Amino acid sequence: MIFDLKTTDKDTKARAGVITTDHGTIETPIFMPVGTVGTVKSVHQSELKDEINPDIILGNTYHLYLRPTTDILEQAGGLHKFMNWDRNILTDSGGYQVYSLAERRKITEEGVKFQSHIDGSYHFFSPESVMEIQRSIGADIIMAFDECPAAQSSYTYTKNSMEMTHRWLKRCVAHLEKVPPKYDYNQSLFPIVQGGVFKDLRKQSAEFISEIGADGNAIGGLSVGEPAEVMYEMTDLVCDVLPKDKPRYLMGVGTPINILENIALGVDMFDCVMPTRNARNGMLFTAHGTINIKNKKWENDFSPIDEMGITFVDTMYSKAYLRHLFASKELLGKQIASIHNLGFYLWLVREARKHILDGTFSTWKTQMVNQMNKRL
Amino acid sequence: MIFDLKTTDKDTKARAGVITTDHGTIETPIFMPVGTVGTVKSVHQSELKDEINPDIILGNTYHLYLRPTTDILEQAGGLHKFMNWDRNILTDSGGYQVYSLAERRKITEEGVKFQSHIDGSYHFFSPESVMEIQRSIGADIIMAFDECPAAQSSYTYTKNSMEMTHRWLKRCVAHLEKVPPKYDYNQSLFPIVQGGVFKDLRKQSAEFISEIGADGNAIGGLSVGEPAEVMYEMTDLVCDVLPKDKPRYLMGVGTPINILENIALGVDMFDCVMPTRNARNGMLFTAHGTINIKNKKWENDFSPIDEMGITFVDTMYSKAYLRHLFASKELLGKQIASIHNLGFYLWLVREARKHILDGTFSTWKTQMVNQMNKRL
Numbered sequence A, B: 001m002i003f004d005l006k007t008t009d010k011d012t013k014a015r016a017g018v019i020t021t022d023h024g025t026i027e028t029p030i031f032m033p034v035g036t037v038g039t040v041k042s043v044h045q046s047e048l049k050d051e052i053n054p055d056i057i058l059g060n061t062y063h064l065y066l067r068p069t070t071d072i073l074e075q076a077g078g079l080h081k082f083m084n085w086d087r088n089i090l091t092d093s094g095g096y097q098v099y100s101l102a103e104r105r106k107i108t109e110e111g112v113k114f115q116s117h118i119d120g121s122y123h124f125f126s127p128e129s130v131m132e133i134q135r136s137i138g139a140d141i142i143m144a145f146d147e148c149p150a151a152q153s154s155y156t157y158t159k160n161s162m163e164m165t166h167r168w169l170k171r172c173v174a175h176l177e178k179v180p181p182k183y184d185y186n187q188s189l190f191p192i193v194q195g196g197v198f199k200d201l202r203k204q205s206a207e208f209i210s211e212i213g214a215d216g217n218a219i220g221g222l223s224v225g226e227p228a229e230v231m232y233e234m235t236d237l238v239c240d241v242l243p244k245d246k247p248r249y250l251m252g253v254g255t256p257i258n259i260l261e262n263i264a265l266g267v268d269m270f271d272c273v274m275p276t277r278n279a280r281n282g283m284l285f286t287a288h289g290t291i292n293i294k295n296k297k298w299e300n301d302f303s304p305i306d307e308m309g310i311t312f313v314d315t316m317y318s319k320a321y322l323r324h325l326f327a328s329k330e331l332l333g334k335q336i337a338s339i340h341n342l343g344f345y346l347w348l349v350r351e352a353r354k355h356i357l358d359g360t361f362s363t364w365k366t367q368m369v370n371q372m373n374k375r376l
Helices: A045-052 A061-067 A069-074 A078-084 A095-100 A125-139 A154-180 A199-212 A228-241 A257-265 A274-279 A313-318 A319-327 A331-357 A359-370 B045-052 B059-067 B071-078 B079-083 B095-100 B127-136 B155-178 B197-212 B229-240 B256-264 B276-281 B312-316 B319-327 B331-357 B361-372
Strands: A003-008 A015-019 A024-028 A031-033 A056-059 A088-091 A105-107 A111-116 A122-125 A142-145 A187-191 A217-219 A248-250 A268-270 A283-286 A288-291 B001-009 B015-021 B024-028 B031-034 B056-059 B090-092 B103-106 B114-116 B123-124 B141-143 B188-190 B217-219 B246-250 B269-270 B283-286 B288-290
Touching: A003 A154, A003 A331, A015 A331, A024 A031, A024 B188, A031 A331, A045 A331, A056 A061, A061 A069, A061 A095, A061 A122, A061 A125, A061 A319, A069 A078, A069 A125, A069 B319, A078 B319, A095 A105, A095 B015, A122 A125, A125 A154, A125 B095, A125 B127, A142 B001, A154 A187, A154 A199, A199 B246, A217 A228, A217 A283, A217 B045, A228 A257, A228 B015, A257 A359, A274 A283, A274 A331, A283 A331, A288 A359, A288 B246, A313 A331, A313 B024, A313 B045, A319 A331, A319 B071, A319 B079, A331 A359, A331 B331, A359 B155, B001 B331, B015 B256, B024 B031, B024 B045, B024 B331, B031 B331, B045 B056, B045 B331, B056 B059, B059 B127, B071 B079, B071 B127, B079 B090, B095 B103, B095 B114, B127 B141, B127 B155, B141 B319, B155 B188, B197 B229, B217 B229, B217 B283, B256 B331, B256 B361, B276 B283, B276 B331, B283 B331, B312 B331
Parallel strands: A031 A268, A056 A088, A088 A142, A142 A187, A217 A248, A248 A268, B031 B269, B056 B090, B090 B141, B141 B188, B217 B246, B246 B269
Antiparallel strands: A003 A015, A015 A024, A105 A111, A111 A122, A283 A288, B001 B015, B015 B024, B103 B114, B114 B123, B283 B288
């Protein structure tokens, strides 16, 4: 993997770059649509490519391991072939999902024992097994196995957890060297900065992670319940430590405003279920604010969903029609809203990139944050 | 509406024709995808047009009356504009849905009092009100208000019901003359032959309906539980009575085999929820038989869904991938299967038309029925 940092904004810490992998280039800043089990929910691969047009999408190791299973993915020749997606894929490590299981998992130094949310069967993830699973899935970017402590965790818990995450990282790196890629392209491991909401721990973790010399670095354990201002403070602090010549990925963030604010702090990559999950609940993100399309006020508004027309759905369907689909619990409603929201997220990061490149990011960002903060 | 009967098959009673309305031409035999509340479930209008390519789709008066309501549809300028579909639309009369409500409706000579399946509110449909509702919806082909008796109804019940349906037809025709179309195109009323499974009643009804001189004629009350052979017997008998120079629409039928058999008996138009409903349950129709994609046997079958490649989904996705989507309860599974099945149904009627036109329908039909009868 090569990262070519094109420019850093003069007024903020925002960066524009290009990542090159064996599956092509990724222009940063980038938002990665989440394709949990090998499908970006309710969106055809062709729509994803032609309408939403991300250079990279995300898959979830935990979900893919349970279904369709690594065995099937290996027989298919990896996730790219299985789902018919020839651009980049990143997989998380399964850590976040496993920890969300709460009562259904037990963490030890060796790894995590957990019960499947599907059938209650027992499984064990270790840094080593998660590396092997990610070799089988075959994403271009794979994540180190980490513990993601809850937002309200104590200093002591967070410190111990972070130190274990660091030890696990060493095991991930060591094991990957023993297990070569299964397919005919390279995979890059991104380690994950942890440390909760504690500045000294975040700094310590960022320093540890930086020394690994990975192709890219991730920031985990944020957007888990803490106030946005605290998240920004942590991101800022961590980005100041992480190497400038490697892409930085802020995991699981966030709203369009969160994304612009974090771009301004030096983050290059994002993922979040919000555009698709909120879409399925009838919430639309636009450049002029959010829309709850279930609201009665849209009942006879026959104007297009979004005059900007970023994707085909925006001008093909009216707000009144989309509201009717949600009122009638029709699947097409979820499909339309998902394409719209993802189209908007990708538009937003592409616009951010343009403004970083032409030196107008800061004023543009301020204007966009004001606009997007409204409820329509 | 003009119906141009191009040819009648030399070996069977199959016909190929062209219907022309203010929204364009409809090549017959045709299958009309069902768009209950103004959406063919889980299919984008653009996919419907570009991939499935029907000249006409169907909407349900009962559902559209309740949601989005005729008021909203009138404000939108009719269903075509509301859902952004510029080809033909046919609406049923609401009769069938109202009768399916069973305990929730009361039939009198005046009309039917019923309770909404959504909120239990009381409503009343009469031949007159249903004509007005269909004026507001604005379909190109609208259906007379009829009673559709259950398959097990007695001779006496069926006879009385048929006679009331005939009286209701007169009221529909009279009322339509008083209420002009609401939009800038014409609407054609199709009356409906009833008579259950009783030959003399079917003949009597077909004769009555023929005398109306409508633009086209429908056969109702079949495929409601009676054996396929009985349905074919009734269709055959009715088609022999109905005028040759008008299109014949067999309501709510059926499997791909039912469709070919009825085409052979002289039916020109079909609709059915089967391709989409069964799709959502993981059943695929193909030229070589049916597939239950949930079956474990497809787990590692990485061949395309359908080598024939009628629609883009057939070659974009593998059987193993589609099975995985169903196993994971992913919406994309329903979307893929729906497009596949509708694409196949439309392919089937287009092929039938070609074979009628070139005089090879009979042998082709026999071969197709044998092939499609298999479970893969």
